[in-house]
Amino acid sequence: MNTGDTGFMLIASAMVLFMTPGLAFFYGGLVRRKNVLNTMMSSVFIMGLASAMWVLAGYSLSFAGNTGGIIGTLKWIGLNGVGLEAGPYAGTIPHLAFAMFQMMFAIITPALITGAVAGRMKFKALFAFIALWSLVVYYPLAHMVWGEGGLLGAVLGSVDFAGGNVVHISSGISGLVLSIMLGKRHGFNKVSYRIHNIPFVVLGAAILWFGWFGFNAGSALAANGLAVHAFMTSNTSAAFAMLSWMLVDTIKNGKPTVVGAVTGAVLGLVAITPGAGFVPIWASMIIGAAVSPICYFAMSAVKKRLGYDDALDAFGCHGIGGIWGGIATGIFTKSSINSVARWDGLIFGDYHLFLAQLISIVVTIAIAIAGTVLCASLVKLFIPLRVSEEDEKKGLDISQHGESAYPAFNGLD
Secondary structure (H helix, E strand, O other), rough: OOOHHHHHHHHHHHHHHHHHHHHHHHHHHOOOOHHHHHHHHHHHHHHHHHHHHHHHHHHHHHHHHOOOOOOOOOOHHHHOOOOEEEEEOOOOEEEEHHHHHHHHHHHHHHHHHHHOOOOOOOOOHHHHHHHHHHHHHHHHHHHHHHHOHHHHHHOOOOOOOOOHHHHHHHHHHHHHHHHHHHHOOOOOOOOOOOOOOOOHHHHHHHHHHHOOOOOHHHHHHHOHHHHHHHHHHHHHHHHHHHHHHHHHHHHHHOOOOOOHHHHHHHHHHHHHHHHHHOOHHHHHHHHHHHEEEHHHHHHHHHHHHHOOOOOHHHHHHHHHHHHHHHHHHHOOOOOOOOOOOOOOOOOOOOOOHHHHHHHHHHHHHHHHHHHHHHHHHHHHHOOOOOOHHHHHOOHHHHHOOOOOOOOOOOOOO
């Protein structure tokens, strides 16, 4: 046991938790005035729901034992047996500290989905969907990637330092599927959906960037050199992705935008997440610089061509960015940086990890698609997934919560 490592993990856990209200501001600023509270609430309520579910059964299903490489057991239900001694996943911190750190990931992951369905999903249906999705998609994926005997990590040999598969690809793909099942917002492609509060977006992105250091550096599970390395690769990728987006913005529109710049930074953080503790610092420059044009193309050309209504580009950012990050991890990983990686990346002459990364991404996509369809279909049997046209026009703040963020701005939406 090490008090320095324990203190570091306490701070990292708090930083990751802070990311969820940061996401609430980021998403909340991007929507129309009449939907800002509902959009923010869609992230905030998960802080309660996911925490409760994690303590009751989520941690046990994700990390206790192994059932066929797909899911854990109920050995640690209610955190029974998860105490102050070191656990099987980290030797220098209390087992409970590891469980707490992982709980913060279980909170923010489903919150990312909500951006895809902003402005039209019934809150009761969203609540039920997130609960089911955590059970059907998140806990099995967390076990398969990070758990003892997990199919994707322990058996296949793929690597995911802080959640490229578990967090970003799963939520991005699920957001896309759910948005398609819900259908487009009324007036989609006919009316302008104005960003109502750009300072909110900047504040949210800044909080996310800050919290991401806990997200990625904390995944070293100790205050050591690997944590320092992950910290630096994360910031470097974010910086290069921000500059890259600004360049694309300038080429396409003649000037850089504030929303574009901070979106680019978030994309850089998404892309580096799976490889933060595996790739050299020079590779993080490439990963960050490449992710912005890739996602810009997905958010503009692909989205427009296919016609789906991913309201806040959860798929374009987290799905596409996460997929690129997972592939890039298979290209640039250096096992000398982190011995968890069994092989070097493709650029160093070994193809094994690259293939494992591709397989793990395909499996993650399949689980996210099937799980989302299943969960949404089950919820739909009891609760309408979508608000009425009248409630959508009125705004979800009033129709779902009976509150208004800006009562002085009556009629402006």
